[in-house]
Amino acid sequence: MPYISPNLRLLFSPLKPTLSSPLFISIPNPKPSSLFTLLASSSSSKRPRSVPYRDSLNLRRRNSSTFSERKGRGREVAMEETAEESRGSSSSSFGFNKRRAEGQDKSDRPKKNPQLKERKLNPTNTIAYVQILGTGMDTQDTSPSILLFFDKQRFIFNAGEGLQRFCTEHKIKLSKIDHIFLSRVCSETAGGLPGLLLTLAGMGEEGYSVKIWGPSDLDFLVGAMKSFIPHATMVHTQSFGPALTSDAAATVPAPNKASDRIVLVKDEVVKISAVLLHPHCSGQSQIKPGEMSVVYICELPELMGKFDPKKAAALGLKAGPKYSELQHGKSVKSDRLDIMVHPSDVMGPSVPGPIVFLVDCPTESHVQELLSIECLSEYYTDVSSQLTESTKVVNCVIHLSPASVVSSPNYQKWIKKFGSAQHIMAGHEKKNLEVPILKSSARIAARLNYLCPQFFPAPGFWSLQHLNYSASDALASCEGLTSKICESISAENLLKFTLRPYAHLGLDRSHIPTLIDQSQVIDELHSEIPEIADAAEQVRHFWHGIKESREVLTPSKDDRVMIEEPWLTENTLPSCLENIRRDDLEIVLLGTGSSQPSKYRNVSSVHINLYSKGSLLLDCGEGTLGQLKRRYGVDGADNAIRNLKCVWISHIHADHHTGLARVLALRRDLLRGVPHEPLLVIGPRQLKRFLDAYQRLEDLDMQFLDCRSTTEASWDAFESNKESNNDGSSQKSPIHLNVNNESMQDINGTLFSRGSQMQSYWRKPGSPVDHSAAYPFLKSLKKVLGEAGLEALISFPVVHCPQAFGIVLKAAERVNSVGKVIPGWKIVYSGDTRPCPELVDASRGATVLIHEATFEDGLVEEAIARNHSTTKEAIEVGNSAGAYRIILTHFSQRYPKIPVFDETHMHKTCIAFDMMSINIADLPVLPKVLPYLKLLFRNEMLVDESDDVIDSLGVAS
Ligand SMILES: [Zn+2]
Ligand SMILES: [Zn+2]
Numbered sequence: 036m037p038y039i040s041p042n043l044r045l046l047f048s049p050l051k052p053t054l055s056s057p058l059f060i061s062i063p064n065p066k067p068s069s070l071f072t073l074l075a076s077s078s079s080s081k082r083p084r085s086v087p088y089r090d091s092l093n094l095r096r097r098n099s100s101t102f103s104e105r106k107g108r109g110r111e112v113a114m115e116e117t118a119e120e121s122r123g124s125s126s127s128s129f130g131f132n133k134r135r136a137e138g139q140d141k142s143d144r145p146k147k148n149p150q151l152k153e154r155k156l157n158p159t160n161t162i163a164y165v166q167i168l169g170t171g172m173d174t175q176d177t178s179p180s181i182l183l184f185f186d187k188q189r190f191i192f193n194a195g196e197g198l199q200r201f202c203t204e205h206k207i208k209l210s211k212i213d214h215i216f217l218s219r220v221c222s223e224t225a226g227g228l229p230g231l232l233l234t235l236a237g238m239g240e241e242g243y244s245v246k247i248w249g250p251s252d253l254d255f256l257v258g259a260m261k262s263f264i265p266h267a268t269m270v271h272t273q274s275f276g277p278a279l280t281s282d283a284a285a286t287v288p289a290p291n292k293a294s295d296r297i298v299l300v301k302d303e304v305v306k307i308s309a310v311l312l313h314p315h316c317s318g319q320s321q322i323k324p325g326e327m328s329v330v331y332i333c334e335l336p337e338l339m340g341k342f343d344p345k346k347a348a349a350l351g352l353k354a355g356p357k358y359s360e361l362q363h364g365k366s367v368k369s370d371r372l373d374i375m376v377h378p379s380d381v382m383g384p385s386v387p388g389p390i391v392f393l394v395d396c397p398t399e400s401h402v403q404e405l406l407s408i409e410c411l412s413e414y415y416t417d418v419s420s421q422l423t424e425s426t427k428v429v430n431c432v433i434h435l436s437p438a439s440v441v442s443s444p445n446y447q448k449w450i451k452k453f454g455s456a457q458h459i460m461a462g463h464e465k466k467n468l469e470v471p472i473l474k475s476s477a478r479i480a481a482r483l484n485y486l487c488p489q490f491f492p493a494p495g496f497w498s499l500q501h502l503n504y505s506a507s508d509a510l511a512s513c514e515g516l517t518s519k520i521c522e523s524i525s526a527e528n529l530l531k532f533t534l535r536p537y538a539h540l541g542l543d544r545s546h547i548p549t550l551i552d553q554s555q556v557i558d559e560l561h562s563e564i565p566e567i568a569d570a571a572e573q574v575r576h577f578w579h580g581i582k583e584s585r586e587v588l589t590p591s592k593d594d595r596v597m598i599e600e601p602w603l604t605e606n607t608l609p610s611c612l613e614n615i616r617r618d619d620l621e622i623v624l625l626g627t628g629s630s631q632p633s634k635y636r637n638v639s640s641v642h643i644n645l646y647s648k649g650s651l652l653l654d655c656g657e658g659t660l661g662q663l664k665r666r667y668g669v670d671g672a673d674n675a676i677r678n679l680k681c682v683w684i685s686h687i688h689a690d691h692h693t694g695l696a697r698v699l700a701l702r703r704d705l706l707r708g709v710p711h712e713p714l715l716v717i718g719p720r721q722l723k724r725f726l727d728a729y730q731r732l733e734d735l736d737m738q739f740l741d742c743r744s745t746t747e748a749s750w751d752a753f754e755s756n757k758e759s760n761n762d763g764s765s766q767k768s769p770i771h772l773n774v775n776n777e778s779m780q781d782i783n784g785t786l787f788s789r790g791s792q793m794q795s796y797w798r799k800p801g802s803p804v805d806h807s808a809a810y811p812f813l814k815s816l817k818k819v820l821g822e823a824g825l826e827a828l829i830s831f832p833v834v835h836c837p838q839a840f841g842i843v844l845k846a847a848e849r850v851n852s853v854g855k856v857i858p859g860w861k862i863v864y865s866g867d868t869r870p871c872p873e874l875v876d877a878s879r880g881a882t883v884l885i886h887e888a889t890f891e892d893g894l895v896e897e898a899i900a901r902n903h904s905t906t907k908e909a910i911e912v913g914n915s916a917g918a919y920r921i922i923l924t925h926f927s928q929r930y931p932k933i934p935v936f937d938e939t940h941m942h943k944t945c946i947a948f949d950m951m952s953i954n955i956a957d958l959p960v961l962p963k964v965l966p967y968l969k970l971l972f973r974n975e976m977l978v979d980e981s982d983d984v985i986d987s988l989g990v991a992s
Pocket of ligand 2: 686992
């Protein structure tokens with residue numbers, strides 16, 4: 036059977052297509068063992084459990100509704116709150132949680148007043164080590180973290196973006212962390228901190244607590260985070276060093292003295308102290324915020340030797356209290372002989388306490404300072420230093436300094452002062468690039484790439500040839516240099532340096548993950564799902580289909596007719612896609628999970644790639660930069676950042692914006708010395724508060740525009756103001772949402788219950804304010820949009836939390852070769868929301884609706900309580916708005932790999948995966964791929980109900 040275009044099929048087939056035969060159209064010759072049977076079996080919930088990906092009681096098969104029962108009391112309270120809205124409304128109406136929408140949702144706050152943990156410590160019988168967390172390709176320019184581990188105490192140094200994901204992947208329990216130390220305060224070292232604090236707060240049952248330490252700049256960061264993190268989660272922050280204000284930077288304190296060393300933690304098992312480093316400056320210069328860095332010194336106490344009872348007896352001692360006095364270092368009188376017995380007479384040799392240095396020296400100017408710090412001289416053991424009784428031997432030095440600094444002669448000189456210490460180079464370097472640090476997500480990316488490279492062009496693994504080494508990456512040579520004198524190695528993920536037991540002192544490579552490569556992953560896939568090769572072949576045919584049928588696919592004359600019959604529109608090409616070019620638009624779903632970064636799904640971000648016309652980011656959760664690198668490669672990601680036209684943030688929840696500072700900071704660095712405009716960031720009011728406070732620490736080179744200033748009403752006001760000022764532009768606003776009374780009545784009559792309180796509520800955020808102050812920014816936004824080939828960017832209020840928005844992006848019209856005007860495409864992104872009339876209205880005739888679908892259909896109460904949508908609700912919104920394609924995203928992290936969904940209504944819908952890249956020319960094919968994606972995960976349709984995941988739902992998302 037030859038390929039039949041979807042249009043023709045509609046003509047020939049008298050039957051309404053249903054999704055039970057989604058493959059009918061395009062599989063030329065289904066083989067006996069075709070996907071039909073496979074898919075039928077994979078959708079059955081009674082399937083025997085096979086090959087669970089994780090052996091845990093916490094994982095269950097889908098289709099249970101024990102969720103709300105498990106949550107216990109907290110859940111009930113939430114339900115009560117929503118009862119009022121739900122009462123009396125028909126099943127077709129959408130309730131919502133008014134309290135949450137108004138920002139009074141108590142569940143966002145930690146459950147208890149957090150107390151610092153009290154733990155009984157044992158200095159002798161403990162295991163202790165330092166370990167490298169997260170270094171390699173994915174974290175290219177994010178500082179790795181260092182874990183200092185003791186049985187009953189955990190310390191983490193630095194918390195860059197992606198730390199949570201890394202720890203989940205490697206089963207490192209962050210809930211056990213007691214202290215976090217920052218070696219500098221910037222997005223590079225602390226980008227993961229807000230998300231981490233919120234996750235820890237979500238685990239609040241047993242009185243979580245973490246103390247955060249950093250140089251005085253930390254106060255700026257804490258001040259900024261207060262705008263979206265409950266104060267109670269940050270009570271234990273402690274900065275040290277000279278106080279700074281951003282307006283008048285503090286003067287450099289007096290030259291370094293021994294007293295400059297600040298002891299931060301001192302207990303039975305460890306002493307941690309800090310030495311501040313600032314750029315070396317002559318005379319009365321000033322330190323600016325963000326310039327301070329820290330050398331941390333971790334010292335374990337000396338252990339007394341073992342008490343030898345035989346020796347004690349020989350010296351005439353009876354067993355008793357005197358034994359213990361000796362063990363505590365006291366001399367005692369012998370019972371039988373007339374002598375004094377000293378501890379050294381009966382104790383074995385004592386074991387020196389290991390010492391670890393963590394050094395972050397960001398510039399050469401800091402190195403000069405490093406060389407002159409007197410209080411460090413007691414740790415220098417090189418020949419030129421004067422060795423004394425008090426000289427302490429450093430066992431391990433972990434260098435967080437960048438490669439360019441490490442290779443400088445002064446730094447090398449400093450390194451040599453440590454004699455035989457083991458040096459671990461953990462600063463930036465383009466090594467380990469073939470090793471994805473998040474193996475599980477790389478594995479899924481590789482599988483998706485195998486099945487459908489068109490929608491998943493990034494295979495999760497790279498080869499070195501994609502990279503251009505730059506001169507600054509000279510670590511390899513500097514490593515050689517160092518190793519001539521002392522032990523020096525490059526950091527690897529999970530590399531350990533053991534401190535206790537003393538017998539094992541030294542490097543431990545046994546935890547470094549083994550290498551896997553792409554071909555291994557694919558071999559594994561073949562043996563697990565043998566049909567996958569055929570499936571991939573069939574998927575490939577969809578694209579042949581597109582090319583061959585391009586002539587046949589003619590756009591409908593009138594979109595309105597199609598909206599009446601949603602099943603007709605699914606295969607009728609909207610007129611805006613006529614002769615569309617592949618370099619017009621690509622939608623990249625960078626993060627598709629809610630709440631917190633997880634093993635397989637990062638948090639929200641959509642990259643709108645307009646190719647030569649630049650790009651936009653819609654939301655920018657933690658790790659967005661890392662995801663861009665995984666998608667486009669290191670250099671490609673740099674280009675994407677350089678070419679950003681604007682960033683739009685939907686609302687203030689941490690899963691939507693905590694990656695913003697890192698992206699803006701990188702853009703600032705990349706464009707240094709290049710003429711450019713500050714980047715426009717459009718976001719909710721609270722985001723401005725955060726960014727203003729944050730910029731006292733680190734300039735982000737941006738301009739802020741409130742979402743409320745980009746509503747349709749605000750644009751209208753802006754345009755009419757322009758007209759009345761007669762400033763030369765008399766053209767009418769090109770921006771029109773399809774609002775008319777008829778459609779509003781339509782919505783109210785069908786989707787939403789009449790007179791619902793919701794409607795009066797959700798209009799609030801859009802209520803008129805004086806936006807004239809925003810006009811200069813709107814003007815620059817309009818210019819930027821014009822350059823990007825966009826006609827409109829319109830924010831509209833949605834029902835989620837205060838100041839939550841969705842967005843409409845509309846491309847400008849084009850004229851084809853014969854002079855015909857072709858309308859521009861329209862993309863709508865829902866942000867986080869309950870279904871609401873404003874969203875349906877904004878989505879009218881959308882080419883693509885990207886809609887959140889946090890919960891499965893069975894969890895509608897949960898969706899109402901948290902003001903999110905279910906899969907079905909999201910699809911209903913898209914259907915009633917006549918959207919051509921619907922992409923579902925923002926899935927609860929309880930669905931580790933693939934969410935629960937009912938295929939029956941998904942004939943124009945697809946679910947998103949991280950890094951999914953949808954070229955606008957491929958939109959017709961999009962829904963057809965869905966059953967194949969399901970095949971890929973047929974053995975892994977599990978729901979993660981482990982406590983971590985459930986608890987994390989307490990985090991506002
Ligand atoms: Zn969210
Ligand atoms: Zn949210």
